Amino acid sequence: MLRVYGEEIASRLLLGTALYPSPAIMVEAVRASRAQIVTVSLRREAGGGGAGQDFWALIRELGVRVLPNTAGCHSVKEAVTTAQMAREVFGTPWIKLEVINDAETLQPDVFGLVEAAGILTREGFKVFPYCTEDLGVADRLLTAGCEVLMPWGAPIGSARGLNNVYGLRSLRAHFPDVPLVVDAGLGVPSHAAAAMELGYDAVLLNTAVAKAGDPAAMASAFALAVEAGRTAFEADPIEARDMAAPSTPVLGKAFLE
Numbered sequence: 001m002l003r004v005y006g007e008e009i010a011s012r013l014l015l016g017t018a019l020y021p022s023p024a025i026m027v028e029a030v031r032a033s034r035a036q037i038v039t040v041s042l043r044r045e046a047g048g049g050g051a052g053q054d055f056w057a058l059i060r061e062l063g064v065r066v067l068p069n070t071a072g073c074h075s076v077k078e079a080v081t082t083a084q085m086a087r088e089v090f091g092t093p094w095i096k097l098e099v100i101n102d103a104e105t106l107q108p109d110v111f112g113l114v115e116a117a118g119i120l121t122r123e124g125f126k127v128f129p130y131c132t133e134d135l136g137v138a139d140r141l142l143t144a145g146c147e148v149l150m151p152w153g154a155p156i157g158s159a160r161g162l163n164n165v166y167g168l169r170s171l172r173a174h175f176p177d178v179p180l181v182v183d184a185g186l187g188v189p190s191h192a193a194a195a196m197e198l199g200y201d202a203v204l205l206n207t208a209v210a211k212a213g214d215p216a217a218m219a220s221a222f223a224l225a226v227e228a229g230r231t232a233f234e235a236d237p238i239e240a241r242d243m244a245a246p247s248t249p250v251l252g253k254a255f256l257e
């Protein structure tokens with residue numbers, strides 16, 4: 001059970017709702033993923049021509065929690081305004097806060113992120129910040145009032161997996177009681193399993209499912225991987241070692257020299 005902001009969520013997989021070939025395929029994929037939280041971009045929802053209303057109706061039918069996001073925001077002001085509008089549109093204080101620094105890498109602007117997180121927390125938002133694995137930034141975000149952190153695995157849409165396992169491991173070790181969600185850059189289910197084996201509480205992904213040849217099948221594969229990774233973490237895996245260690249005992253061998 002994932003616990004965030006005092007709520008218990010049955011699934012540890014959070015799914016994005018953008019980039020699918022069609023709304024119907026998005027619905028199939030969300031169902032197959034068994035996700036209980038989906039992230040939705042306000043910019044898409046607010047799109048003209050009634051498309052936003054239709055999309056919103058589909059999401060409501062899914063019966064999942066909505067985590068609006070500030071995707072595409074490049075300044076504190078833009079992110080804060082987008083969050084305020086999202087609260088009105090979606091009727092939730094939850095916000096996945098993205099303040100993007102660089103258009104090419106979509107790397108978070110960690111200074112803007114901390115500032116925006118402070119403003120939004122004071123306004124009563126429950127902030128889910130898309131951040132890096134930097135320990136100092138993590139500390140500042142917690143001080144700003146965030147109760148969950150969402151470090152990137154790799155740049156959004158890159159499918160590279162966990163770029164900095166050492167950094168992610170350190171973050172986990174430094175903040176054992178903070179819910180941590182790897183957000184972005186996952187490409188295949190084994191990346192999600194690896195994040196969960198590190199002791200992460202959940203993963204959030206979008207592109208790897210939406211752009212797969214069969215999004216629903218891929219969503220199901222990610223769901224299984226998240227479950228497998230979590231089960232393995234809870235089962236207390238053995239440590240890797242440099243030298244061999246015989247797994248067959250010598251005692252009882254038929255012929256001893």
Ligand SMILES: CC(=O)[C@@H](O)[C@H](O)COP(=O)(O)O
Nearest residue numbers: 016156157184185205206207
């Ligand atoms: C949908 C969303 O919120 C993305 O910004 C998120 O970070 C997922 O990244 P991937 O598309 O790389 O999974």
